[in-house]
Amino acid sequence: MQATDIANPNYFHKVVDCQWACPAHTPVPEYIRLIAHGRYDDAYMINWKSNVFPGVLGRTCDRPCEPACRRSRVEDESIVGGRKEPVAICRLKRVAADYKDDIDARLPRAPAEGNGKRIACIGGGPASLTVARDLAVLGYEVVVFDQDPKLGGMIRTQIPRFRLPESVIDEEVGYITGVGNIRFVHRRIESLKALLAEGYDAVFVGSGAPRGRELDIPGRKEGGANIHIGIDWLSSVSFGHTSKIGKRVIVLGGGNTAMDCCRTARRLGGEDVKVIVRSGFEEMKASPWEKEDAIAEDIPILNFLVPKSFTVEGGRLTGVVFETVKAEYDAKGRRKLVATGEPDQHVACDDVLVAVGQENAFPWIERDIGIEFDKWDMPKVAEATMASTHPKVFFGGDAAFGPKNIIWAVAHGHDAAISIHKRCMGEDIAARPAPGMNIVSQKMGIHEWSYDNDVSVAKRLKVPHRKKEEALSDIRAEVELGFDPELAFKEAQRCLNCDVQTVFTDNLCIECDACVDICPMDCITFTENGEEADLRQRLNAPALNLTQDLYLSGPLKTARVMVKDEDVCLHCGLCAERCPTGAWDMRKYYIEMTHAEHACTRR
Secondary structure: OOOOOOOOHHHHHHHOHHHHHOOOOOOHHHHHHHHHOOOHHHHHHHHHHHHOOHHHHHHHOOOOHHHHOOHHHHOOOOOOOOOOOOOOHHHHHHHHHHHOOOOHHHOOOOOOOOOOOEEEEEOOOHHHHHHHHHHHOOOOEEEEEEOOOOOOOHHHHOOOOOOOOHHHHHHHHHHHHOOOOEEEEEOOOOOHHHHHOOOOOEEEEOOOOOEEOOOOOOOOOOOHHHEEEHHHHHHHHHOOOOOOOOOEEEEEOOOHHHHHHHHHHHHOOOOEEEEEOOOOOOOOOOOHHHHHHHHHOOOOEEOOEEEEEEEEEOOEEEEEEEEEEEEEEOOOOOEEEEEOOOOOEEEEOOEEEEOOOEEOOOOOOOOOOOOOEOOOOOEOOOOOOOEOOOOOEEEOOHHHHOOOOHHHHHHHHHHHHHHHHHHHOOOOOOOOOOOEEEEEEOEEEOOEEOOOOOOOOOOOOOOOEOOHHHHHOOOOOOOEOOOOHHHHHHHHOOOOOOOEEEEEOHHHOOOOOHHHHHOOOOOEEEEOOOOHHHHHHHOOOOOOOOOOOEEEOOOOOOOOEEEEEOOOOOOOOHHHHHOOOOOEEEEEEEEEOOOHHHOOOOO
């Protein structure tokens, strides 16, 4: 193997698993340390720069960072009661939002004199708002169009208030519009061709996936008065148009929208609410915590049932007929649902909420203006630049690649803003600037560090919840109460500080093996070099996780090399404390992703 190039920005970035997994690459360990020190304002601003909506995402993110968390790979199961659980990264993000002071003075402002260029954003959701924030500070006039009377998009219309209070949305949308140079127009765009004719320098399409998928089975038309498309029904509840539902409710679908529907139905009068899913429980698309919250509110989830027809009597819906299925797998592991042959089941109900998926709808984009669509009637969008085949039109969020989470929309917005800025400056949008990086030693003395490297053995803490009876009686009562400062500190102590890297200097090493002796994870080995597959098997503890790199030194005085398995390193610093020559050092690595303000060679 070749020696590791730690000057490559992606090397240590990848070692910070949580930040690498986050689509917006938020510096997670940095803001968690700040929370532990009670510096909530600073923690919030780090989040705000990367993910734009810390208070919103601290309640609603689908947490791609947490499955990647090193803590769940290296915890000692005997110490924490048999569970390996990641740091509660998402809920710590909320702590920064909940306990910050007034940060308005720290927000950027648009320049007094603009640059003369106008950008249109279609849709007022997270992707468009990210584009607006990134470009407004550079002097662009950004006009955001939305059919709804207030900005926020699906954040406002589809997430129930018991999960996300409207005050949080208003605050964080207000931080963005408060930058200046951002104008909201309450208008539904009916023609992209007509909008382009208004002379905008670029158009960003962040219109989401606004159409709920239909379920066209017998009885759908006859029982239509009591069969509702889930996302439309949630929007109707959010805007106050719907305030009640029948006592017996069936929710069809296994995603997060279905979980929002069933929990909302419980609060609007549903006494017997069931979620019925065609897949198994583990295969459901809903996040595990969303399923847990639904079950905790006495909502059963019935699996492996496929709806065959709606039953209607006297013009009124009476129930749904289901076929029982089971999963079978072929030689390649592909799943197929097949009927078990059991008798069909009839489940009585008063209302059905259909939450079986969302689709994009672009009837307002003419097909003769230079935007190519694929066989699924989705625009062809370049993943790196968010550019369409029309030089002035960019996409992001659900409108680009189908339904995902808010954090993906934010990441798309950052990337699209870079492209729009580079295009308006006459530069190649495909030439993406490298992120900024800084790596600084944390050594304050021979055995003293500027960070806490004592690994906590505490179990993951539970977020306090409102009492069930109280929560179900008020649709606007937030269920999760969030960590208080004391709980936040304890949970923050579980972070392993993965951004404080073990950095090895070849020519200082005397090969005494002191670091090998003291390493609690047996992740350091001195051995002869070889091919990676061979090396992985010859380490003190075989490195079996191929998605994690090996840190390889150059040749040492004995011609051996130092090999460290990045997969299980605790970043505890014991190797650096024990090393008699200072060959090991602990250095904090901070990577700042490129945004539009850093993107061009000229302004």
